[in-house]
Amino acid sequence: MKTNLFCLSFLFIVFSFGCTTKNTNQTQGKDAVSVDEFLNSIGACTSVSRRGENLQETIENLKYTGIRWVRVGYEDSAPVEDFIKLYEEVGVRSSYGLLSGGTDIERLVKGARQLAQAGALLAIEGANEPNNWGITYNGEKGGARESWLPVAKLHRDLYQAVKTDPLLKDYPVWATCENGAQTDNAGLQFLTIPEDANTLMPAGTTFADFANCHNYVSHPSWPGLHDNQTWLSASPGKDCPVDGLYGNYGLTWGKKYQGYSEEELKTLPRVTTETGYAINEEEGVTEEVQARLYMNLYLSQFKRGWKHTAVYLLKGRANEPAHEKYAFYTLKNEPKQAAHYLHNFTSVLADNKPVKSLGKLDYNIPSQPVTTHDLLLQKSTGEFMLVLWGEHFGSSLVDNIKVEFGTPQKQIKVYDPTISKEPLKKELKVSSIELSLTDHPVILEIK
Numbered sequence: 001m002k003t004n005l006f007c008l009s010f011l012f013i014v015f016s017f018g019c020t021t022k023n024t025n026q027t028q029g030k031d032a033v034s035v036d037e038f039l040n041s042i043g044a045c046t047s048v049s050r051r052g053e054n055l056q057e058t059i060e061n062l063k064y065t066g067i068r069w070v071r072v073g074y075e076d077s078a079p080v081e082d083f084i085k086l087y088e089e090v091g092v093r094s095s096y097g098l099l100s101g102g103t104d105i106e107r108l109v110k111g112a113r114q115l116a117q118a119g120a121l122l123a124i125e126g127a128n129e130p131n132n133w134g135i136t137y138n139g140e141k142g143g144a145r146e147s148w149l150p151v152a153k154l155h156r157d158l159y160q161a162v163k164t165d166p167l168l169k170d171y172p173v174w175a176t177c178e179n180g181a182q183t184d185n186a187g188l189q190f191l192t193i194p195e196d197a198n199t200l201m202p203a204g205t206t207f208a209d210f211a212n213c214h215n216y217v218s219h220p221s222w223p224g225l226h227d228n229q230t231w232l233s234a235s236p237g238k239d240c241p242v243d244g245l246y247g248n249y250g251l252t253w254g255k256k257y258q259g260y261s262e263e264e265l266k267t268l269p270r271v272t273t274e275t276g277y278a279i280n281e282e283e284g285v286t287e288e289v290q291a292r293l294y295m296n297l298y299l300s301q302f303k304r305g306w307k308h309t310a311v312y313l314l315k316g317r318a319n320e321p322a323h324e325k326y327a328f329y330t331l332k333n334e335p336k337q338a339a340h341y342l343h344n345f346t347s348v349l350a351d352n353k354p355v356k357s358l359g360k361l362d363y364n365i366p367s368q369p370v371t372t373h374d375l376l377l378q379k380s381t382g383e384f385m386l387v388l389w390g391e392h393f394g395s396s397l398v399d400n401i402k403v404e405f406g407t408p409q410k411q412i413k414v415y416d417p418t419i420s421k422e423p424l425k426k427e428l429k430v431s432s433i434e435l436s437l438t439d440h441p442v443i444l445e446i447k
Helices: 035-040 055-065 080-090 105-118 149-163 229-233 245-250 287-303 321-326 337-349
Strands: 028-031 042-045 069-073 093-099 121-127 135-137 140-142 211-213 270-275 309-311 360-364 372-378 384-390 399-415 425-437 441-446
Touching (some): 035 042, 035 337, 035 372, 055 337, 069 080, 069 309, 080 093, 080 105, 093 105, 105 149, 121 149, 135 149, 211 245, 229 287, 287 337, 287 372, 287 384, 287 441, 337 384, 337 441, 384 399, 384 425, 425 441
Parallel strands (some): 042 069, 042 309, 069 093, 211 270
Antiparallel strands (some): 360 399, 372 384, 384 441, 399 425, 399 441
16 A cells, blocks of 8 residues: 655654554453444445435345445435335435435425334434535525525524424434534534524524534545544544544634534534545555445444444445445446445344343453554344454554453454455454454454
């Protein structure tokens, strides 16, 4: 891979053969998270049965990849019945939104009610990127270079319409995205505007239950491949080098309006409705690299507090053929390497039931490199699934690590989704295991 040398003061990565390490010298019990909860976070953007997509192909693609939710809306004019069919056939739920330029709240609520009645609704979403797709609401133009007050009023009214509806009131409302572009201080950098915020909309105005970002893992201000590519992009703080949570809800990237503090951002409920990285040979992003990035992306997002994450796109779109380079499937519906790797990844983890009582696992990674990350999951059948992933994308380094367990483990199966969905090896009665991590996940099934 091409090495990208860069010097950004906010990055904590040290590029050297003696890697910077985390202070994790003590073995300790760590809490597991349900495998089902993690898998439920894995989503994609799709038009389902429009813009060159076919309903049956979409069903098969979702089944193969293991993607659990899709971002849709009335923008594409796909019938709600098609979204319901996804749920009936594959159990995939939909976030249903106004999307680009949409302002018809009554229409959105009507469709959301149909989805909810069928059990197929995940959330209700606001307008898509008003900075790029301006709106006209109640006769007022807003977004883009205009005032963002009409955008704020639209989302205030959408929230009220959902929360006063007996069927929809318990479903989450996801905010508009790219609110960091506000031209005036309408207050959209908050879910609910606090006292003394000095925004144009009054204190107490509520827009959403979840913040919403399009934190693509590459950005014009941070182009190319870097170590900790997906980890830093998922950061809720100001060290995030892409268009992330801080620039939209902390200190807006456009006019620098103050929002939440970095401490508040750590626990702010949040989702990502678009992210990804286009294949770009000049930047070293081949189909193979993209496939590895996408597995890491879902892991980093979840570990760093994002409830749901949608990769853009599931399949290339006929009206936007250039966007095929982001997708899991080509315009001809051929699976790319990202689809195959995600299939292996979700097949190894496969579980669709919550864990009744989550456990702890006593493990430690001595001298853990900053490019090595771990997520402890547990299946409903009791097995721990310890996922470890390397983030060496800007260099060709390898993290040779040892995972030490507090007590000997009866059996450990080792999986590498870039090779197979079957275990590569099985270890019996071991108290530690050595691994070499580069730029993708390795899964340990521990019984």
